[in-house]
Amino acid sequence: MKSMHSIDISTVEMTLDIMKYAINRISNTSPDLGSPKKEEDLFAIVGETVTKEGIGGEKAFHMFRDVLAKATVPVDHPRHLAFVPAAPTKAAVLFDLVTSAASIHGAYWMTGGGGIFCENQAMKWLVSLTGLPEGAFGVFTSGGTAANLSAMIAAREAWRKKEEENKAFKALLITSSGAHSSVKSMANVMDADIVIVDDDDEDRLTGKWLQNTIDNLGAIDRKRLFAVVATGGTTNAGIIDELDSVADVCEKENLWFHVDAAYGGGALAAPSVRDLFIGIERADSITIDPHKWMFSPYDCGAVIYKDIELAKNAHSQKGAYLDIFKDEGAQGFNPSDYQIQLT
Numbered sequence: 001m002k003s004m005h006s007i008d009i010s011t012v013e014m015t016l017d018i019m020k021y022a023i024n025r026i027s028n029t030s031p032d033l034g035s036p037k038k039e040e041d042l043f044a045i046v047g048e049t050v051t052k053e054g055i056g057g058e059k060a061f062h063m064f065r066d067v068l069a070k071a072t073v074p075v076d077h078p079r080h081l082a083f084v085p086a087a088p089t090k091a092a093v094l095f096d097l098v099t100s101a102a103s104i105h106g107a108y109w110m111t112g113g114g115g116i117f118c119e120n121q122a123m124k125w126l127v128s129l130t131g132l133p134e135g136a137f138g139v140f141t142s143g144g145t146a147a148n149l150s151a152m153i154a155a156r157e158a159w160r161k162k163e164e165e166n167k168a169f170k171a172l173l174i175t176s177s178g179a180h181s182s183v184k185s186m187a188n189v190m191d192a193d194i195v196i197v198d199d200d201d202e203d204r205l206t207g208k209w210l211q212n213t214i215d216n217l218g219a220i221d222r223k224r225l226f227a228v229v230a231t232g233g234t235t236n237a238g239i240i241d242e243l244d245s246v247a248d249v250c251e252k253e254n255l256w257f258h259v260d261a262a263y264g265g266g267a268l269a270a271p272s273v274r275d276l277f278i279g280i281e282r283a284d285s286i287t288i289d290p291h292k293w294m295f296s297p298y299d300c301g302a303v304i305y306k307d308i309e310l311a312k313n314a315h316s317q318k319g320a321y322l323d324i325f326k327d328e329g330a331q332g333f334n335p336s337d338y339q340i341q342l343t
Contacts, residue, residue, distance in 0.1 A: 014058050021065055022097060026090045033079060037071045086291050086298035096297040107343050109332030116333055127304055129268040131281030138304030139335040144262030144289045145182040147303035150339035151285035152186055152227060155256035157314035159226035169224035174213060176205035178234045180260055205230050207245025214253055227256035232277060233264015240264060243279030259283045266293030303339055311338040
């Protein structure tokens with residue numbers, strides 16, 4: 001009993017230390033900038049951290065707080081002007097701690113129904129910003145790369161089911177030179193070829209340039225073309241493609257129209273620039289990263305589909321261990337059915 005009591009006290013003390021750190025950290029409007037260090041220099045300070053005996057939670061926390069955290073550059077520092085991995089508010093940081101402590105498995109309704117309900121309420125609002133027709137919906141992902149890949153796999157599977165002979169072709173998609181690097185990486189992961197369209201004088205993908213590129217494709221390439229990826233705010237300059245004219249071409253050519261608005265999608269909430277996104281409501285899928293300008297914690301991306309059943313057809317996973325609860329309350333919306341990640 002004495003041993004158990006000492007464990008409880010130790011846990012409480014470490015919890016209080018962590019809460020104190022979290023409170024001090026988010027209330028500090030000018031945190032230390034930090035300074036990256038070489039791996040060997042860090043190792044010289046902290047030594048081996050995974051040992052047979054274990055270093056203990058308290059020591060691990062102190063090591064992080066006093067050494068390792070100071071070898072990073074915090075993104076909320078006023079002088080941090082590169083990347084947008086996260087733009088969290090105090091509320092987002094604190095509730096991220098709450099959901100972590102709650103230990104929710106949010107892939108399936110049977111285990112995470114309450115958490116998924118919360119996500120779906122946020123998703124309804126996100127979908128409403130896009131202007132997509134009734135029935136459109138989406139799920140949250142680990143970021144824009146996973147969202148883009150999920151959308152393109154759904155697009156490819158829908159294309160394959162249009163005609164049996166499409167299964168014999170290697171898929172081909174079109175994007176612009178201003179597209180995010182993840183689009184090219186995504187094509188490589190799903191073993192699809194990619195054609196880069198020249199931009200107009202304002203570095204935008206337009207319907208004119210897109211149509212010209214399609215017209216110059218050979219017969220076989222035209223047959224295996226299944227999707228176009230436009231950008232709703234390029235990472236380098238925030239440039240938004242001419243979405244309405246690109247949508248015209250996609251409808252004419254019967255192509256899946258995806259808008260990667262991971263970087264710029266937050267601007268959909270701003271009436272002052274909403275007109276720049278005219279045409280996004282005609283997309284078949286859209287990527288938005290709430291962890292950027294919507295101030296959610298890092299690893300919060302989102303993919304939205306005009307017809308979410310097409311995503312389910314592509315991504316739904318089957319397994320005996322995934323269907324073990326038969327009671328009515330366990331039946332509901334499963335986010336893992338609509339994107340590449342099970343967890």
